[in-house]
Amino acid sequence: GESVGLHLPTLSVQEGDNSIINCAYSNSASDYFIWYKQESGKGPQFIIDIRSNMDKRQGQRVTVLLNKTVKHLSLQIAATQPGDSAVYFCAENTGGFKTIFGAGTRLFVKA
Amino acid sequence: DTGVSQNPRHKITKRGQNVTFRCDPISEHNRLYWYRQTLGQGPEFLTYFQNEAQLEKSRLLSDRFSAERPKGSFSTLEIQRTEQGDSAMYLCASSPLSGAGMNTEAFFGQGTRLTVV
Numbered sequence: 001g002e003s004v005g006l007h008l009p010t011l012s013v014q015e016g017d018n019s020i021i022n023c024a025y026s027n028s029a030s031d032y033f034i035w036y037k038q039e040s041g042k043g044p045q046f047i048i049d050i051r052s053n054m055d056k057r058q059g060q061r062v063t064v065l066l067n068k069t070v071k072h073l074s075l076q077i078a079a080t081q082p083g084d085s086a087v088y089f090c091a092e093n094t095g096g097f098k099t100i101f102g103a104g105t106r107l108f109v110k111a
Numbered sequence: 112d113t114g115v116s117q118n119p120r121h122k123i124t125k126r127g128q129n130v131t132f133r134c135d136p137i138s139e140h141n142r143l144y145w146y147r148q149t150l151g152q153g154p155e156f157l158t159y160f161q162n163e164a165q166l167e168k169s170r171l172l173s174d175r176f177s178a179e180r181p182k183g184s185f186s187t188l189e190i191q192r193t194e195q196g197d198s199a200m201y202l203c204a205s206s207p208l209s210g211a212g213m214n215t216e217a218f219f220g221q222g223t224r225l226t227v228v
Contacts, residue, residue: 032214043115043202043219044154089153093214097142098167101153 012108019077021105023090026071030092035064035075039086085109113137115220117203123226124193131189132223136205143186144217145178146202154202160186193227200224
């Protein structure tokens with residue numbers, strides 16, 4: 001069945017270092033992928049997205065990489081800051097309206 | 112604030128009572144979604160509206176759950192005869208329908224946290 005999962009439930013990084021959060025998806029028909037950030041007590045916040053016709057997309061301090069061959073998605077955060085501490089979800093969409101979320105990775109940034 | 116608005120933010124209710132949540136999406140967004148999120152998990156899809164039409168309901172949405180979007184603007188989610196297992200964060204999101212019919216990111220509200228005691 002469809003599933004989106006994450007390799008690591010928790011990631012701890014030093015302030016200023018780069019963070020890499022990984023995600024595996026199982027539905028090869030997925031054509032749109034989104035990374036969301038969720039802080040405690042808040043709804044998920046859009047970070048960056050990528051469509052299946054691309055393998056890399058960059059935003060401000062964030063980069064998403066998509067490897068369709070192994071069905072792997074990653075989020076790279078450059079110069080991680082304390083404000084980046086949150087739970088990060090990858091999500092996939094198969095061309096319909098329904099977005100499927102993974103369980104999330106909690107990022108801790110140590111000062 | 113022109114984002115997605117949800118009310119109330121918190122609701123505590125006794126088992127067996129009915130509760131209703133409201134979602135006001137971003138005004139120009141014609142797609143509206145309801146999700147449920149339990150602690151430590153990602154949001155789970157419940158239902159979807161395009162304008163006033165409810166186009167899909169998840170099997171997670173039992174007969175006790177009903178959602179409406181009567182005028183294609185705000186939406187309500189009602190849970191009848193609440194059970195302790197209904198305790199969760201209920202998230203609403205909205206997105207525009209792009210001209211090319213492609214999916215775009217959903218914008219989430221702050222959620223309504225329901226506690227059934």
